[in-house]
Amino acid sequence: MTQQSTEPQTVAEDAGEGSRQPAGRSWLDRYFHISDRGSSIPRELxxxxxxxxxxxxxxLLNPVILGSVQDVKHHTLAQPALVTATAFGAALCTLLMGFIGKVPLALAAGLNVSAALTTQVVPNMTWPQAMGMCVMYGVVICLLVVTGLREMVMNAIPLPLKHAITMGIGMFVALIGLVKAGFVAPGKGTPVTLGLTGELSGWPVLFFCFTLLLIFVLQARKVPGAILIGIIAGTVVSIAATKFGGLTDKDWGGAPPALHGSAVSMPDFGLFGHVQFGGWDKVGALSVGMIVFTLVLAGFFDAMATIIGVGTEAKLADDKGRMPGLSKALFVDGAGGAIGGLTGASGQTVFIESASGVGEGARTGLSSVVTGLFFAACLFFTPLTQLVPAQVAAAALVVIGSMMMSAAAHVDWSDRSVSIPVFLTVGLMPFTYQITTGVGAGVIAYTAIKAAQGKWREIGPFMWVLTGIFLVYFSLHPIEQWLGVK
Incomplete structure (x- = not known):
């Protein structure tokens, strides 16, 4: 059964519907089905x-994650080019979602995908090869959507593991934020330590804590745009403390945040098209396959849940989670992985923050077009990002991680056959600094426990195949030694 056959036949389904609409409405209304979805142009704007x-x-965050890591050839990505790539990728993919998917969903570089790139991909290959991996995983997702295999994959992986993957990535992203802020650092005699003596060390860490606490307070009070407000406030406090408090380069551990020259500049497309396929001899075919699979996990399942969740909030989905243009939205999301690789920004995926626009009345793709145009305008204001300290931006990573932990409410923790695989998935991702390890441990534990309980049918053929793949992956080094390969 194809994806198209699962979608409800609604009045606002496709562009062809425009011929059935009454005359007298603007082309904008007819194309985006604004009136049919009970919205208006001002609400969409x-x-x-x-x-x-x-x-x-x-x-701010994506350049912080990608810009601080060297590849195997000790190359790093330039900050201005990263900001341009992030803005361009978000603008292009969000505009495509608006014009093609016609739903109020915005896309940008997925922090989970970026985290996977910096911790699992780039240490083993060059940046162009890593971006090639993004293109590959995007193509894989598009093929899954087109062939209808998306439903098979989604149904095969147990729901608790899907929630565990989301939570594990959230914990992983939060840990990255804590490390980049200097709140958590390598310790002597222990894996990590808080500062040097258990106390916060340095002004930048205090700015991080101020920003983090402010965002949490604003979110608790349900203030719209809490993350952005917190980052702006943290930046203002940091700059004021530096200027009037006499903070020096030594206090910052480097150059303090400052605007060098004009706030307006031309975009830097230096990363665009820097994609390489092949040259993975040192990595190995199995490792390449697992990396692509990890990126698919990082970018696909969370996006699916986000699309359905936002669609339901916008009253576009029925009681089974089906919504008009779902296959188109999924295809654009998959294409975002490839587009992100080509632009140099890492895979693009739908953002749960799209729900904030829905809360303001957005119901159609016109709102996505507006969001995309704003991202496009940001291409010319790259220097402004130099004002934001990395410690302040890192606070948002911790906030995003905490938001992703909400999936814990959907897990039956009293069922040990569920809670053990979920625990391993969530815990091992941040503790090992690898997403693949957490997913693999969760899959193997789930299959083993269910098999021990005699619940063979609950496992499913795909999970058995996945378990075998991860067993080989974890045993790869001893197998290579046994075979004399290394």
Whole structure:
């Protein structure tokens, strides 16, 4: 059964519907089905702006994650080029979602995908090869959507493991934020330590704590755009403390945040098209396959849940989670992985912050077009990102991680056959600094426990295959030694 056959036949399904609409409405209304979905152009404009304000922090965070890691050839990505790539990727993919998917969903560089790139991919290959991996995983997702295999994959992986993957990535992203802020650092005699003596060390860490606490307070009070407001406030406090408090380069551990020259500049497309396929001899075919699979996990399942969740909030989905244009939205999301690789920004995926625009009344793709245009405008204001300290931006990573932990509410912790695989998945991702390890441990534990309980049918053929793959993956080194390969 194909994806198209699972979608409900609604009035607002495709562009061809425009011929059935009454005359007298603007082409904008007819193309995006604004009236049919009970919306208006002002509501769509307001929703698009709100979504942009809620997620534009990605312009700061993605360069922080990608820009601080060297590849195997000791190359790093330039900050201005990263900001341009992040803005361009978000603008292009969000515009495509608006014009093709026609739903109020915005895309940008997925922090989970970026985290996987920096911790599991780049240490083993060059940046162009890593971006090639993004293109590959994007193509895989598109093929899954087109062939209808998406449903098979989604149904094969147990729901608790899907929630565990989301939570594990959230913990992983939060740990990355804590490390980049200097709140958690390598210790002597222990794996990690808080500062040097159990106390916060340095002004930048205090700015991180101020920003983090402020965002949490604003979120608890349900203030729209809490993350962006927190980052701006943390930046203002940091700059004021540096200027009037006499903080020096020594206090910052480097150059303090400052605007060098004009706030306006031309985009730096230096990373665009730097993609390489092949040259993975040192990595190995199995490792390449597992990396692509990890990126698919990082970018696919969370996106699926986000699309359905936002669609339901916008009252576009039925009681079975089906919504008009779902296959198109999924395809654009998959294409975002490839587009992100080509632009040099890492895989693009739908953002849960799209729900903020829906809360303001957005119901159609017009709001996505508005959000995409705002991201496009940011291409010319790259220097402004130099004002934001990395410690302040890192606070948002911890916040995002805490938001992803909400999936814990859907796990039956009293069922040990569920809670043990979930625990291993969630715990091992941050503790080992590898997403693949957490997923693999969870899959193997789930299969082993269910088999021991005699519940063979609950496992399913795909899970058995997946378990075998991960067993080989974890045993790869001793197998190579046994065979004399290494």
């Amino acid at each position: 307001r929703g698009g702006i709100t979504t942009f304000m809620a997620m534009c922090y990605i312009l």
